[in-house]
Amino acid sequence: MNSDELPTPEPTFEVKLSPQPLNFGDAIAEIGPNGTADPAQRVAELERREQALQQEIQALQATLKQQQDELAETQATMGRLVQEGLRELEQRKQTLQIAVEQLERRQERVRTEMRTTFAGVSQDLAIRVQGFKDYLVGSLQDLVNAAEELELVPEAEEAPVAVVTETKSAERQAAPNPQFAEQSFQDQTKQIRSLLDRYRNSPDYYGPPWQLRRTFEPVHAERVSNWFFTQGGRGALRTMGSRLQNILVSAAIVSILRRLYGNRVRTLILANTPERLGEWRRGLQDCLGISRADFGPEQGIVLFEAPEPLIQKADRLVQENQLPLIIVDDTEDQISLSLLQFSLWLAFAPDPQMPRFF
Structure with a gap:
């Protein structure tokens, strides 16, 4: 082999790998005759x-x-x-x-x-039993008065009896005659105004019995003041719109009168149904701090369903030098003229512009 003779280079093949695996047949198909794809x-x-x-x-x-x-x-x-x-x-x-x-x-x-x-x-x-009891008591009192007028003892013994009778009469106090509208009662007027201011500005919810224990607004004080000083304790007031409000006004009047005259004031309530009388009893108990024992024929407050027994009771109280205060519920359509003879009476008149409550 001569030096001028160079070896013939052998053909080379170039194979590219595809991203995806190819089988052998595909690899052969990609290779061209010159060794390229x-x-x-x-x-x-x-x-x-x-x-x-x-x-x-x-x-x-x-x-x-x-x-x-x-x-x-x-x-x-x-x-x-x-x-x-x-x-x-x-x-x-x-x-x-x-x-x-x-x-x-x-x-x-x-x-x-x-x-x-x-x-x-x-x-x-x-109420019926109380009325019958009042009737019996009144009848017995009349019999006693008639018996006292009979001459059952000799004339010689009349002098001691007369002396005793005169002594008892002298010991009795004369019945008060309230006249709040007159100028001569200036002391009572000042006391009433002072009590109204106290009820309105400094209410005492835990005070003694017969003292007002509820909130007292100026509208209530105006009604009470008008009844005392303008009407002189005898007249009608327009209803406050509810029985509870009327009871509050009445309780203030009762409290003031009890402060002025003590236990001699006897309150007589007139309403035409037991339910309304029950509301009056519960309302006065709540406003005045009194108990059920304070209601009865011989107690501070007496309830009546009809005017006739009330008038009889008021007459007997006057004879006993007591001071009856008559309060008439606003459901009473007519007021007996016999009620107007007493010194103190208060009637609530219904408001024509407001519906009547029951």
């Missing part, structure tokens, strides 16, 4: 891969849209469930409110039946 085949392969990627992207987009649709549907379903739950709760609330109102009405009916069946009948019987 065919560009056309390479472009076709890239186009196939691009199409595959686009199909994969489309599939992912379709999956994403489907999931978004499912999410929107889930949110709509949850919104519907929440709305239905709220509607159900609202319906249950309304049902409970209706049930509560029905129970309250039933409770009120039961209370009314209890008042009308047991307490009402008992109060009616008590």
Whole structure:
């Protein structure tokens, strides 16, 4: 072998690895006769891969849209469930409110039946018994007075009896004659105004019995002052709109009179039904701090359903040098003229512009 003769180089083959694994046949097909890949085949392969990627992207987009649709549907379903739950709760609330109102009405009916069946009948019987007792007491008093006028002892023994009778008469105090509107009663006027200012500005909710224990507004003080100083303790006042307000005004008047005249003041209440008399009793107990024992024929306050026994009782109190205060409920359509003869009376007149309460 000569030095001029060079060895013939052996042909070399160049193989490119594709991103995706190719089988042996594909690798052979990519190698051209000169040991290089065919560009056309390479472009076709890239186009196939691009199409595959686009199909994969489309599939992912379709999956994403489907999931978004499912999410929107889930949110709509949850919104519907929440709305239905709220509607159900609202319906249950309304049902409970209706049930509560029905129970309250039933409770009120039961209370009314209890008042009308047991307490009402008992109060009616008590008033009738008291009226009959007052009638008997009055009749016995008349018999005693008639017996005292009879000459049952000799004339020689009349002198001691006369002396005793005159002594008893001298010991008795004359019945007071209130005249609040006159100038001569300036001391009482100052005392009444002082009590009204105290009730209005410094209420005492735990004071002694027969003292006003409730809040006293200027409108109440105006009514009481008008009754004392303008009407002189004898007249009618327009109703305050409710029986409780009328009772408050009456309680203030009773408290002031008890402060001026003490136990000699006897309050006589006139109302035409036992239920209304029961309201007067409970209201005066609450406003004056008194008990049930303070109500009765011989106590501080007497309740009457008819004017006739009230007038008889007031006459006997005047004869006993007591001071009757007559208070007439605003449900009384007519007032007996015999009531107007007494020194102290208060009648509540119904307001024509307001409905009558029962």
